[in-house]
Amino acid sequence: MKRGLFIALTGIAVLLWVEQGLAVSYGWKTLAKIVLFLAVPLFVFRGEVRRFMAFRQTVSRRIRIALWTGAGVMAALFSAYFLLSGWIDAEALTEDLAGRVGVTGGVYPFIALYILFGNSLLEEFFFRGVLPAQFRGYPRLGLTIPPLLFAVYHIAIFLPWFDLPILLLAVAGLWAGGVIFQLVNGRDGTILPSWIIHMAADLAILIIGAMMIYG
Numbered sequence: 001m002k003r004g005l006f007i008a009l010t011g012i013a014v015l016l017w018v019e020q021g022l023a024v025s026y027g028w029k030t031l032a033k034i035v036l037f038l039a040v041p042l043f044v045f046r047g048e049v050r051r052f053m054a055f056r057q058t059v060s061r062r063i064r065i066a067l068w069t070g071a072g073v074m075a076a077l078f079s080a081y082f083l084l085s086g087w088i089d090a091e092a093l094t095e096d097l098a099g100r101v102g103v104t105g106g107v108y109p110f111i112a113l114y115i116l117f118g119n120s121l122l123e124e125f126f127f128r129g130v131l132p133a134q135f136r137g138y139p140r141l142g143l144t145i146p147p148l149l150f151a152v153y154h155i156a157i158f159l160p161w162f163d164l165p166i167l168l169l170a171v172a173g174l175w176a177g178g179v180i181f182q183l184v185n186g187r188d189g190t191i192l193p194s195w196i197i198h199m200a201a202d203l204a205i206l207i208i209g210a211m212m213i214y215g
Helices: 002-021 026-044 046-052 060-087 090-101 108-133 139-158 164-185 192-214
Strands: none
Touching: 002 026, 002 108, 002 139, 026 046, 026 108, 046 108, 060 164, 060 192, 108 139, 108 164, 108 192, 139 164, 164 192
């Protein structure tokens, strides 16, 4: 567990440094994420990967649960946005995306497609597959630490965008979401159910993002 967790934590730390510390384009950040969240784990943890990537072995009941949960998550995200929109500086957010990351209205549709299908799979592979596998024999830690790291990773990215109260709310929401994702997968299941929920959540966020950018 120690070796695997050290490698995983190092990958998160390096990626956060690339995301926040280096003035590079979204393309370079994506490449770094593919290397650290996919290529390195595939090489180091290839024995474990076969189990949680065996999508054909996913229990159909868990897929149905994931579809209903995804619909609920989308509804919750849309509701939260409309309730909290008065505290969100949409102009500052879109300016930061364009200036710091290079995400403008012209490239947004292409980035949105990658986020929906590619980025979501990368994060599920790492946070719901690789990380929980390092806590075999420690179920409570396995259900607590990976979702917490998932939340911390995303909050570090969101720091320039939101005030402290919304950030704290987002941390709690992301941690709870990570716990739900893992519970839907089951202890020895594949990551397909959580990927379905993740795509549903991203779809809602991308629609909100489009409303901010093109509205």
